[in-house]
Amino acid sequence: MIDVQKTALIVSAHSADFVWRAGGAIALHAAHGYAVHIVCLSMGERGESAKLWRKGDMTEERVKAVRRDEALAAAEVLGASVEFFDIGDYPMRADNDTLFRLADVFRRLQPAFVLSHSLKDPYNYDHPLAMNLTQEARIIAQAEGYNPGEKILGAPPVYSFEPHQPEQCEWRPDVFLDITEVWDKKYAAIQCMAGQEHLWEYYTRVALQRGVQAKRNVGITSSRNIVYAEGYQSLFPRVTEHLA
Template sequence: MAKKMLVVSAHGADWCTRSGGTILKYVKKGWEVTVFAYTFGEHGESGAYWKNHPGTNVEEVKDCRKQEAQNAAKFLGVKEIHFFDCGDYPLVLSADQIRDLGHRILKLRPDVVLTHWIDDPFNMDHEIVGKAVVRAISAAAMRGALPDTDPHFIPDLFFFETTMPHSEFNHFQMDTYVDIGDVFEQKIEAVKLFAAQPQLVEYYTRCALNRGVQANDWSRGRRPIKYAEGFKRYVPYLGDELPLTKLD
């Protein structure tokens, strides 16, 4: 049975810009990747579309952003992408919506979850989703969270980048780097599909280069790393062996 990765995103493009390279690497390994997007980013993440389409309306922007995200998901080999259309800027999630996320996690039973860091004053929508995922995962680990369903604990929850260059300001201290040099060009082609945010291409190229410099320093010459994505684990690693770095 294929292993499963769940990526939970505040806006339609976040999952791709922050973890698109990692997603593609796991897809190539045979993993099934599912994306949950809480909003399309129609209000706060679509400035170029609003500017270039005078007279447009929210529904048209949503349709555009949804199509962009679907195209990127297909390009990267994502199995499913689901849109919850909760409205952005501000995104507000209720206890029932967090409970619903827990139920979805129980039904999907992913091996790994990627989502936003839980401290992001620069973009509170991201913080709201990150905290919701933590609470939903905690609930899903409890028996009785969903009747007649076994609990499902996910120790491998990873937070991806906050909005660069604010990662350090937001107390995001990554402890995991993924070398995406072999898939970087494909990731950027996927990012280009989000035409309503043309600035993303240069922005996340710089981000990948910056994290690549850091990862390359840590590799100490064992592997030349140009592009990387950074993550932070939620809970410590637990296993029969130490989590040794794999570069050879």
């Protein structure tokens, strides 16, 4: 019997979001044999590249090229593949062609799970747009009438990764993922994002804090040495045969 490699899909609004928010999950699952694929909807060329613009003598195309190179380097460190939709930034807008393109990615990958942004974010409208696009593409990929004859998508679980301001985004984690064993890879990927160096230490602190919470939730007597973790919020109920 031939084992089919499991896959995972990460939909990132901007070219660095997947690193801060899901780099550990990407590296961990890649290390465990998953084929992890990242879709970057935008390069983050307008709203998330202040350091580059401050250098002067910059154009949007030059900024996008730098951001693309950073994302490619980070994805390589994490062990994932990446593609860029380049649909704009501040504002980001998605038309039907973009929606169907993402639905086709779902069909092609048949992911075991999906990660994207929180459903709300008053600080950045691109983020909920990314999750809403992800959700709609998932539904289309499940439809028998969309490109009949293709294998339809099942029902992969969808998780929203941690936003920068969780309380204001009404984001509450119900899953903690222990990323201690791959933290060195995540931090190496973080360092690829030279255009947002101010966030390196911030997301290190987030990972340490979630590590403390994860350790607490497996019990203080657990032998697991959890130091770093990522938080996720599930969108759908978990279906299981065991509660333990």
